[in-house]
Amino acid sequence: MTEDLSGARVYTAGLLLPEPGGAAVPDGAVLVRDGVIATAGPAREVCAAAGDDVPVTAFPDSTLLPGLIDTHVHLVFDASPDPVSALRAADDRTLLLAMARRAGQLLDSGVTTARDLGDRGQLGAVLREAVAARVVPGPRLLTSGAPLTVTGGHCWYLGGQADSEQEIRRVVRANLAAGASWVKVMASGGTFTPGGPPPWSSQFSRSELAVAVAEARRFGRRVAVHAHGTQAVEDALSVGVDTLEHCSFATSEGAATDPRAAELAPLLARSGTAVCPTLSGALYDARQGSAMKKVVDRVLELVLRLHRQGVSLIAGTDAGMPGSRFDRFGEGLEWFGHAGLSTTAVLETATVNAAAALGLSDRTGRIAPGLDADLLVVDGDPYTDLSVLRRPRFVVAQGRPHLPAGRVIR
Template sequence: MELLISAGQVLTGPGGECIADGAVLVSGSAIAAVGTRNEVEEVAPEGVQRASFPQGTILPGLIDCHVHLAFDASPDPVGALREADDLSLLLGMAGRAQQLLAVGVTTARDLGDRGGLSVRLRDAIAAGVLHGPRILAATAPLTPPGGHCWFLGGEVAGQEAIRNRVRRNAEAGADVIKVMATGGGLTRGGPATWQSQFTTEELRLVVEEAHRTGLPVAAHAHGTDGIASAVAAGVNTVEHCTWMVDGGFEMRGDVVADLIAKEIHVCPAASPNWRRFAERFGKDRAEELFGQVRWMAEQGVRLVAGTDAGVPGAMFDGFVNGLELYEHLGFPRDRILDMATVEAARALGIDADTGQLVAGYRADLLVVDGDPLRDLQALRALRLVLAGGRLYSNGTDANW
């Protein structure tokens, strides 16, 4: 497909960089040209299909750095997963992937599933069999016996088991290795959310083995000690990073300095349901937790957007809801958009082909009514979504 899309402005990124009266030429799965409308018109082939949005904005496709397609966002997603056979679970994951695409998410990093189903879904989408965003799959997260998300099949005990699980995940087609450095609230009877599940030495082993296979490591870490261990081990991203200790929170400046020095990205995985969290736990506790995110940003930590979609209340159509937390915290809108595009791509190691509108990059882009740099609500006014050059409209490819 060749398509020339023009709009009132093109948000090329980063830092809110825009081209007024701009256009993007798409050829197949890639961006062929970006520039002013006149510049792109000059290089467009004769008879190219066109779409014009004079009051709209073209911007890079959104990236959700933290989802769980195997979970259904119900009050008991673990129970639902354990009751489902692989076929019904895979069908549910496919539907949830389409929900992400329908709100403009063109890349999603799935950080834990059962049986490598995210790899099967990823490959079906890439082959054009199913609609959905580009998926980066973690397969089964590493966790100790009975640890957080043990039911996904990634239990390990001892160094050899750690090595074997990393290798098995890589052989199964994983794009990233996920390790549960601390406990989590989703696992009944498991370690407390703030408790460490692996030693620093064990996490280093995970990182070494993963990097040997060419894969990055994402560490689930709520507890301060677990965060410190993950950073010392050299993981690529820290997920949640809520600085919990027994009975409260403890933010450590030395660990933050190490995060920054090692250029480790943090994905707070802000639930689209964050307002309900504030209502449930009280304004003071919520502001304390949310304030940590502001504090990390002020220190210079590289933050990226993710929703933890799939856990209770974190719906797959709520990506913009999650971005609104950062607006609530006072982040400028250009930085918020970078967190969901160019900076997210950098964190995931895919910035050489997505996250910006650049000739030669994947044709991952959106068109929205209005200007998201002035009002994030514009992201809800979707007019067009392209993922890898495939045009998405109401659940099907549209013909132009």
């Protein structure tokens, strides 16, 4: 259920957590006016400021915190064991309807902002506009269109193939002209393209990456770079990209096997480039096998190393990839906790850190006056148990109330 309520509303909760690490407010409240947070604090004060005419929605046994941000999703993929075949079998009209349903699932899981890092036919931009116009429920969307890749390279079938600097400029311009809000570059190979280069191999040279960044900057846009191999990470870092996706320091031995991670981590921290290690609920399934358990453990060790070195980590699930469902965002966050991050640090990856990396600090990521009303209500306190984030009780996205599937109004 999502309904459009204009005007004002007060949300009260047993506990208000305006931002990770900030002071918690027992019996807190948020006053929302025209989709924006007007004031937040102790319920008595907020209700007095709101006046008697403003309706109140009360969650006395729940915690109210900022809506969450998934910085890496692919709405075109269906999270099945073979999402690529499913995608290639679907026409654009069918795909768009499925994407709208998945956007609703993101909301169900507490995600009020999502960055889509690779779609086909600019369907992400179409959906973004539909959500913004309140035609369909969904999180605030940022979209990249077809990621830049080489002919036959990682995710080539999404349509962003470019084999020269001139073609890179053309694909960036075509994406932006069609409404993309980010530029995404596949700097290294990946795991979901049969016949493409392996993850540890670079697809673009440093100078080619520089062209993509320069072209994005010319249009005032930010750049996200998919990089598994160390060379790709290093090249992306040297040309000043905004976010690094995966950043897994992979070699032919697998993810997180290149010891050069130790030497590059301080550089990453100094650069300010945020890293999205794409941890998702799918890891719970993957870790069942003993071979994958070793891989997952290595990746978690790498994530903790990056965090301890001061790298800004941001949450992103690669939703759409096998097992990474759009309604499992909370499970993905838990892996930062399993890696050894404090609960405050875990929550930062999906709120303040993510908002800063996406250039949205003045819009979302905290509960503060003037920011958009992106709110999440969960049963219990995430500081006691992160798993309470798995099943949100209620969500408000840019002021729009949303009752997650399976939840009832009490």
